[in-house]
Amino acid sequence: MAKIEVKNLKFSYNNKDEAIQDLSFSIEEGSWVCIVGHNGSGKSTLAKLLIGLLKADSGTIIIDGLELTKESVHDIRKRVGIVFQNPDNQFVGVTVKHDIAFGLENQCVPQPEMKQLVEQYSRLVGMESYLDKEPHQLSGGQKQRVAIAGALAMNQDIMIFDEATSMLDPEGVKDITEFIISLNKKYKKTIITVTHDLEFARLSDQLIVLNKGKVVLSGKPDEVFKNRDVLSNTELDIPFGMRVYDKVIKDDKLKNEKALVDELWAYSLTK
């Protein structure tokens, strides 16, 4: 059974333009799926629908066999965590430990257990020596780690990252990207990353490419990249290696240089 099952999902912000148009897909347990789309493609709207921050006009979302409804939304949120783009807007605690404990407090977890969970998950994200630090003493990447710890402490095993690295510096991007991969590979979490960055998306197991609220492509990265005529209509930035490859195979002379063409293709898919 799929971990997440989305069927015929529809949503509009103003009853006019549909931000999400009849969307269906499924996500397997333990996989890393990347939802890719340009600004306004509906990708963040979809992320908000998946955790019940927005309510679909029609269609169903089933997570762990449980259908997302007004009644079940609290149970769903115990399973699905989300980390947003801006590290500053989601830091609610006075210090790191208070921030990690925020969700647990809301769930009325007893104090001794809470303390133990905060320590455990701060260690997991490598922030155990920062427990008493205040947000202004942390880098963007560290704040994102704290947000992840808060979600993991609630034992959520599906994590959504909505452009979670796009405001970070290159070190922060590398750090959080590697951490997301380890959450998937080492801790077997089901991961959904929402991004416009195909360079990043090609690292995942499966891509779902959205354009104007519809799935235009889906599959393994190399399968998706073979459909570049479709991709190039989505306003997404084609990764550098792929762009060079495309120009080379359109050049009368260069396209016959098999070794070059093969090397460029291999280079653009290297993880």
Added chain:
Amino acid sequence: MGIQFNQVSYFYRGVKNESYEALNQITLAINDHEFVAICGQTGSGKTTLVQHMNALLMPTKGEVQIYEHTIPLKNKKTLIGPIRKKVGLVFQFPEYQLFEETILKDIMFGPKNFGLSDKEAEQKARNAAKLVGLDEEILQKSPFRISGGQMRRVAIAGILAMEPDMLVLDEPTRGLDPKGSDEMMALFNELHVTYHKTIVLITHDMDIVSRYAKRILVMDKGKVKFDGTREILFLTDEFEKLHLAKPNAYRMMEHLNKTLNIPFKQVFTEEELLTYLKEVYHE
């Protein structure tokens, strides 16, 4: 004229009075009509350095000469305003500083602060809006009802409305998608080429650095570790120690040199790489 740093050090004071040296004896000149990129790791002192360029920070030791003014000011009565009018500083995520009811009012805020009448300020604001590519029609809208990329343009127009000679930008493309980022860089390039503005920008994006900057400064632990052109930067012996990436085209060239034995040549952009490949294979 431009800006001259003479032996500038800057210390941040911590809560327990311990101090942290963010700039260490920097001597440096930024000349008129330059296009300079400043790179370096987080915490290397880039932002502290540029905040000295319009007297937002004052050196703990040493002096900064900003056009005809010397900072710290010798005479307490000298106004700092005229310096800030010469050098416009755009912070990281400047869209967070928008606050007015309409886009036009927000852009007018700077010139009005410098004592211009509403009418003059509005004229300057309209010119600046046009310069950054904002449509006339949206000027009466709230700055909070437009996209993030547009908001950033509004914030930059607010600085340009003060008609600075030098524009200093702290990571102006961070958080923008590739299209927004390209458009933003095209704007700065136009301000540089057509309007002869001096551009100083902090960025981590080495593709941007090597496409636009004529001069590159690399900061490390409060010092300028490299000052020169892209052609020299990527070949310096200490390049590894600077913790910088190489541009995409450059890396692919190195890869093709290693795997297919294509003779190495320095290329910095996609176009340069393709031109070179054609040269090699068309012969």
